[in-house]
Amino acid sequence: MDRTYDMDAAADALEEIASKRIDNPFSKLHLAEITNAENWAHMYEPEHVGVPKAWRLIKQVAHMQNNARAPREEVVLMVQGIIAKKDLPPFEDKISPSSTHTQHLRQSITLIGSQTPTFMRALDNVGKIHALFSHLVGHKNLQACHIIAMHHQEQALEMLNRYFTPRKQAQEVEEFTLGHDIDPKDILKKATRNRLVHIEDNIVQYYEMVKTKGSGDAK
Numbered sequence: 001m002d003r004t005y006d007m008d009a010a011a012d013a014l015e016e017i018a019s020k021r022i023d024n025p026f027s028k029l030h031l032a033e034i035t036n037a038e039n040w041a042h043m044y045e046p047e048h049v050g051v052p053k054a055w056r057l058i059k060q061v062a063h064m065q066n067n068a069r070a071p072r073e074e075v076v077l078m079v080q081g082i083i084a085k086k087d088l089p090p091f092e093d094k095i096s097p098s099s100t101h102t103q104h105l106r107q108s109i110t111l112i113g114s115q116t117p118t119f120m121r122a123l124d125n126v127g128k129i130h131a132l133f134s135h136l137v138g139h140k141n142l143q144a145c146h147i148i149a150m151h152h153q154e155q156a157l158e159m160l161n162r163y164f165t166p167r168k169q170a171q172e173v174e175e176f177t178l179g180h181d182i183d184p185k186d187i188l189k190k191a192t193r194n195r196l197v198h199i200e201d202n203i204v205q206y207y208e209m210v211k212t213k214g215s216g217d218a219k
Contacts, residue, residue: 010082011114018080018118031079032121035128044075046133050201052169055137057129079122081111084151088206089182091163095191102191107204108160112151123148123155161204163188164196173199 022030034040047058057075086109095102113119130145149158163178175197178188 007114011116014080014082014113015116015118018116021078021080022118028076028078030118030122031077031125032118034075034077035125041132044132046136047072051171051173052165052201054201055133055142057133079111079119079157081113081119081157083109084112084156085110090184091182091188092185093187095187097191097193099191102188103164103166103196104162105164105188106160106162108158110149110151111157111159112154113156114154120155123157126157161202163198163202164192165199165202167195167197170197170199173197175199176203 018030018032021027022033034044037043044057044059046055048055049058050056058072059075060072088107088109091105095105111119113122126145126148130142134142147158149156163182176199178198183189
C-alpha cells in the first residue's frame with residue numbers, strides 16, 4: 001500500500017463485500033453483527049476450555065428438554081478488511097536452533113477499514129466482547145485488549161497467532177507437521193528442538209478468491 005493506492009475505491013469495495021457476506025445465510029456470524037440481538041450477552045459466555053486451556057467465547061447452539069445441558073461450541077466470527085501490514089509464511093528468516101525466542105514466533109496481519117460503517121461496528125464489538133470477558137472473568141485476570149491498534153492514525157484490527165505451543169502445555173494433543181508452504185527450508189522445524197509443538201490452535205488457514213474465466217464467478 002502506497003500513495004498511489006486508491007483508498008476511496010478500496011473502501012467502497014470493502015463495504016460492498018462485507019455487506020454481501022453479512023447477507024449470505026451460509027456465512028459465519030459477522031463480528032459487526034454479533035451484538036445486534038438485545039440479549040446477546042446472555043447468548044455467549046467465556047469458558048476456560050481446550051488444550052492448552054484458554055478463555056474462549058462459547059455459544060449455546062440448541063435448547064434441550066428436561067433441563068439437559070445444551071450442546072455448546074466455540075464462536076467463530078468473520079470480518080473483512082484491507083491488509084495494511086502482514087507477517088505471514090513462508091518463514092525464511094534465519095534463527096538459531098538454540099534461540100529461546102522460537103516459541104514466541106508468530107504470524108500476524110493488520111486490517112484497516114478506512115472508516116467504513118461495517119468495519120467500525122466490528123471494532124466497536126471487539127470492545128464489547130472484551131468488556132463481557134472482563135465482567136465475567138474479572139479484569140484482573142484479563143489482559144488489555146491489544147487487538148485494536150493504530151495504523152497511521154487509523155484504528156485497525158491486529159491479529160496474530162504463534163507457530164508453536166510449548167510441549168508441556170499440550171500433552172496428549174495431536175501434533176501437526178508444518179507444511180512446505182509455511183516452512184520451506186525447515187528452519188522452524190529445526191528450531192523446535194522437541195520442546196515445541198504445532199497443534200490445531202497454531203494453525204492458520206489461507207484462501208484465495210479466484211474468478212473463473214468467462215463466468216465471472218468467484219470461488
